[in-house]
Amino acid sequence: MSARPETLRAAARADLGRLRARYPAQFRxxxxxxxxxxxxxxxxxxLAALGYWRLDFSAARILHGLGRLGTxxxxxxxxxxxxxxxTFLHALxxxxxxxxxxxxxxxxxxFPVAFLAARNVVPNPFARFAVRRGLDVMRSVDVLIWALIWINVVGLGPFAGALAIACSDFGALGKLFSEAVETCDRRAGEGVVASGGSALHRIRFGLIPGVLPVLASQVLYFFESNTRSATIIGIVGAGGIGQYLTELIRVLELQQAAFLVLMILVTVAxxxxxxxxxxxAIIGPAAR
Structure with a gap:
């Protein structure tokens, strides 16, 4: 039977002087x-105080606005x-x-670009650097900015919205996929090479089966998040329910706006x- 925590604590305190003398650096x-x-x-x-001051933060303004928020x-x-x-259901x-x-x-x-950015697939640091910086450029631009860009390229509508999400998520998923590939267990790939397989065989049979469940889980999470993002980009004219939501709020049709918000909440849930x-089901019970 193991000792109780109180007993161990009392023994450690009784021996504290000898421990201090033996390990002075640890108690200094x-x-x-x-x-x-x-x-x-x-x-x-x-910095926080400076930011509040520069942004004209005012608790009085917040308290004053609570009444309007209640209205x-x-x-x-x-x-x-x-x-x-x-009409709303079609937009949703x-x-x-x-x-x-x-x-x-x-x-x-x-998916294929991630392997070019992984250290255990492409040993050339200059090639990896170029691919990683390209992914950084893509994901550093917010999806709303991508939506404004594509609206000017292909016009208003859902096509511009889908392209905006694809561009924004391409950089983010490429980074996450490459990190998953780099942390994959190397033993499977080493076994493929030891059996006479080529470098492509190592990727196909050693790396991809090990990282595929993780990649699928990440894609599912991004789809869940992009459902909300698609609502936001609709406000700037990229299609979807966001167009109706912004117009209803502007003309103060608040009951219809509340119904749209309720539809979005139910859909996201x-x-x-x-x-x-x-x-x-993909990666086991440990998934949240």
Missing amino acids: TDWPGRARLAALLVVLVG FAVLMLPPSPEGQFW GETLGIAFLGTLTAAILA AIDWVSTRLRR
């Missing part, structure tokens, strides 16, 4: 380290489509289509429920 207070930590905290607090909340009740249910389906096609396109494009179970 690191005053320079504490000073650096305190200085870092002071700098962070100072808006009352005007949104009860949520009602007011005869536009099927369009939003899901934008998220699905954008995520699928990004995953298909990012349903996708989260389905994707969670798919992730568990």
Whole structure:
């Protein structure tokens, strides 16, 4: 039977003097380290205060606006489509289509590029550097900016929205896929090479089967997230339910706007429920 924690604690305190004498460095207070930590905290607090001051943050304005927020909340009740249910449902389906096609396109494009950015596949550091910086450029531009770019290229509508999500997610998925490939167990690939396989055989039979469940889980998560992103980019004219939402808010049709928000919440919750179970089926019970 193991000793109780109280007994172990009492024994350690009784032997504290001998431990201090034997390991003085472990009990010595690191005053320079504490000073650096305190200085870092002071700098962070100072930056936060400067940011609040420069952004004209005001608690009084927030408290004053709470009354108007309550008025808006009352005007949104009860949520009602007011005869536009099927129109809203079609727009919601369009939003899901934008998220699905954008995520699928990004995953298909990012899959082969990720191997070019992985250290255990491409040993040349210059080639990896070029691929990684290209992925950084793609994911550094927000999906809303991509939507504005593609709207000017292909015009208004869901096609521009799907292209915006594909461009934004291509860089993010490429980075995540490459990191998954780099952390994959090497023993399977080494076994393929030891059996006479080529470098392509090592990737096909040693790396891909090991990382495929992780990649699928990441794609499912991005699809869930892109359902919300597709709503946002619709506000700038990239199709979907966001176009209706922004127009209804502008003309203060708040009951219809509340109904759209409710539809979005139910849809996101349903996708989260389905994707969670798919992730568990793909990578096991440990998936969230």
